[in-house]
Amino acid sequence: MQYLVSVIDDRINPGRDDREPLISAFNERLIAAGHWVFAGGLADTSAATVVDNRGEEPMLTDGPFVESKEFLAGVWIWEAPDLDVALELATEASQVCARKIEVRPFL
C-alpha cells in the first residue's frame, strides 16, 4: 500500500528552516525500514505555472492553482502495510519537519 505524504507549510505561521539534518536522518530510517519510495521538496508556489488545455487554446497561468495561506512544501511517497503504520511515521515526520503532514492513500 502506498501513501502520498504531503508536508504542509503555512505562510502566517511558517515552520522552522533548520530541519535539513533531521529530515535526512529520518529519510535514512525510512529507507532502512523499507518505507521510502520517493521524497522531494518543492520550490515556492510563486514558481508554479498552471496549464489548461481543456479549451481551444492552451492557457498558461503564472502561480499556483489556488492561492492559500497553507501550501504544499514537499512530498513523500511511502510504502506501508496499513494506515496505522503510515500515521505512526507521519507523527514522527511532523515533528522532524516542524510542519503539518497529510497522509493520503493512492488508489
Place this chain on the structure above:
Amino acid sequence: MNDADDAVARAHRTEWARLVGTLARRFGDLDVAEEAAAEAFATAVARWPVDGIPRNPAAWLTTTAQRKAVDRIRRESKRDAKHEEARMLHDDSPPEPHGAVDDDRLRLVFTCCHPALAMPSRVALTLRLVGGLTVPEIARAFLVQEGAIGQRITRAKAKIKAARIPYRVPSADDLPARVTGVLAVLYLVFNEGYLASGPGTDPVRQDLTAEAIRLARLLHGLLPDDGEVAGLLALMLLTEARRPARVEGGELIALDGQDRGAWDAGLIAEGHRLVRERLVAAAAGVAPGRYQILAAINAVHTSARETRDTDWSQVVALYDQLARLDPSPVVTLNRAIAVAELDGPEVALALVDRLAPALDDYHPYHATRADLLRRLGRVDEAPAAYDRALDLIGNAAEAAVLTRRRDALP
C-alpha cells in the same frame, strides 16, 4: 411476540457484533460484512417461524451470512472479475502476535473508533456495526436526517477501505490510548442519552443510555483487566440507576431533590461492585484514570441514604484527585459544587467566579453561579445568572427547573 421473533431479537442482541466481526475478518470488507449480517437476520425473520428455531442460532446465522457474503461477492465479481477476485484473496487477518486480545468484536470496535475517523462517524459506525442499530434508529437517536447518517457511515467505510485502516486490535503499547478513544465514543452516546440536547426530545433518552451500557458491558467482557473500561461501565451504571428519579413533571431533579427510594438498587449494586474492584487495584498501586474516579464519586453519592448523609469530604478529595489528572475548568467547577456542601456557598462562589473567562459559554457554569448566589441571598445578581444559563441551555427539563428557580426569587 412469538417464540421465533423473540429468538431472532435475542440473537440480534447477542450475536450481531460477533457476526459482523467474523465476516469482516473473513472477507476483509465491512460493507460485505454489514450487508451479509443484515441479510442473515432478515432470512431468520422469514425462516425461523416456519422452520423452527435452529438448535444453534449463532452457527445458523454465521453459515447463512457467509453464504450471503459469498453470493454477493460472486455477483459482483461477474461485473468486475479481477478486482473482486483480488479482494477475496486479500486476507487481512494474520494472527496478530502483537495483538493484546484476540476477538473479532474487539477488532471491530477498534476499527469503528479509529482516530483517523471524525467523531460523528465513529459514533454512527459503532452504533451500526457493533451495536446493530439501523440507520433510521441512529438518525432518530441523534435527530439527524437518515440520509446524513447513511452517508456518514458509507463515507467512513469507504475511508477504512481506501486508506486501509487496519482491522486489528492495537498493540499493547498503543492499547491504552486507543481504548481511551473507544470510551470517548461510548461516553458521548451515553451522555447524549442522559442529557438529550434536542429541543423536541425527551429529556432522557433511554434507548441511547441502554445502548451505551450494553456496549460498555461488551467491552468490559472483552477487556476485563482494563480499569478505565470497568470505570466507565460503573460510571454509566451508577448514573443510569438514578434515572427513575431524575425527571418529574417535565423538570430535571437535582441529586439533592431526588427520591432515593426510586433509584435502581440492582444497577447500584453492580456499579459499587466494579468500583470496589478498582479500589482494590488502586490499593495495589494501579493509578486510577478519570472514569474510575468519576465512578468513585458516583459511588459516594449512591451510598448515601439521604443527601445529608453524603460524605462530601470524600467527594471533594476525589475531585482533587481528578483535578491532578485533568486540571480543566469543568473539573474545577464540579469540585466547587461539592465544596459548597462542605465549606458553604461563599467559599464555592469564590472558586466559581475565577472560572468566568474559561466557561462563559458553558451553561452549567452560569447555572451553578445562579444557585450559589440564590443560596447566599444575593437576589439582585442571581436572575442575570439564571438568564445567561437559560440562553445557553439545550435540555428542556433542565431549562424548566432553572426557569422555576429564577421566577421564585424574591
